[in-house]
Amino acid sequence: MFLIITALAAVVATILWYFNAPEDKYRLNILCFIFWGATLMWLVDHVMAYLIEGGEFFELTLDATMLGITVVLCGLVVWTGVLLVKDPKGVFNKLLQSRK
Amino acid sequence: MACFLVPMAEAIVITVVKKAIEKKESKVEVEKTSEVGLLKPLKTGLTWSRKLSWLNNLLWGGVLLLAIEHVWHGEVVPWPPFLTAMYNPADVAPMLHEIATIGTAMAVFVTIVWGFMVVIADRKAKFFTNKAKNEN
Numbered sequence: 001m002f003l004i005i006t007a008l009a010a011v012v013a014t015i016l017w018y019f020n021a022p023e024d025k026y027r028l029n030i031l032c033f034i035f036w037g038a039t040l041m042w043l044v045d046h047v048m049a050y051l052i053e054g055g056e057f058f059e060l061t062l063d064a065t066m067l068g069i070t071v072v073l074c075g076l077v078v079w080t081g082v083l084l085v086k087d088p089k090g091v092f093n094k095l096l097q098s099r100k
Numbered sequence: 101m102a103c104f105l106v107p108m109a110e111a112i113v114i115t116v117v118k119k120a121i122e123k124k125e126s127k128v129e130v131e132k133t134s135e136v137g138l139l140k141p142l143k144t145g146l147t148w149s150r151k152l153s154w155l156n157n158l159l160w161g162g163v164l165l166l167a168i169e170h171v172w173h174g175e176v177v178p179w180p181p182f183l184t185a186m187y188n189p190a191d192v193a194p195m196l197h198e199i200a201t202i203g204t205a206m207a208v209f210v211t212i213v214w215g216f217m218v219v220i221a222d223r224k225a226k227f228f229t230n231k232a233k234n235e236n
Contacts, residue, residue, distance in 0.1 A: 006165065029157075033154065033157030033161045034160075034164065036161070037157070037159060037160070037161035037162030037210065038164075038165035040209055040210050040213055041104070041162040041166055041210065042166070043209075044202065044206045044209045045103065048202050067169060071165045071168050074165065074168050075161070075164075078164065
């Protein structure tokens with residue numbers, strides 16, 4: 001399930017990036033790479049596990065769903081961190097100047 | 101068990117290579133114009149540092165989320181020896197096997213996808229450059 005959730009997040013992030021491209025002021029490309037990187041790696045993991053061990057390809061459990069939501073949340077947290085550090089809108093600069 | 105260690109090792113190598121290439125490119129691509137002293141790029145289009153940053157972001161992004169998954173499943177802990185498989189000698193061999201097979205496959209697959217991205221982006225960049233030249 002976490003593969004499906006991460007792949008969905010990757011597709012949504014890519015669509016959002018495309019609507020904002022080529023400017024990409026909010027560094028959505030980073031979000032796309034985070035989610036696509038994980039999706040590709042988990043795809044390999046799932047395919048190999050399916051080929052070697054057999055069983056179900058997708059793990060449709062509550063635990064796997066919660067894991068999917070958690071990893072997407074973590075990806076968003078990392079992207080927010082990058083956004084705040086890079087500060088493409090110069091928000092912190094404006095805030096600090098207005099308080100002088 | 102710890103399959104993300106192989107893409108992580110690749111990501112570390114790519115980060116170092118990218119930094120070295122960035123330094124090289126900044127030296128080569130920048131030229132001082134004689135009159136105004138402005139910095140002018142000699143080449144346009146996709147640089148290798150930019151292409152490597154795609155691979156770097158793919159690898160680090162994947163490694164980060166996979167590491168979280170491993171922590172979730174209790175396969176990685178924040179204290180030494182970090183990998184829970186290391187506590188039981190019987191689990192070490194399967195762990196190494198998983199790193200060698202699945203980990204390597206992950207790193208190779210991400211690199212192949214990145215390779216396709218680079219080829220497509222290069223072709224598109226060339227196409228648009230030629231189109232712009234023909235229009236002028």
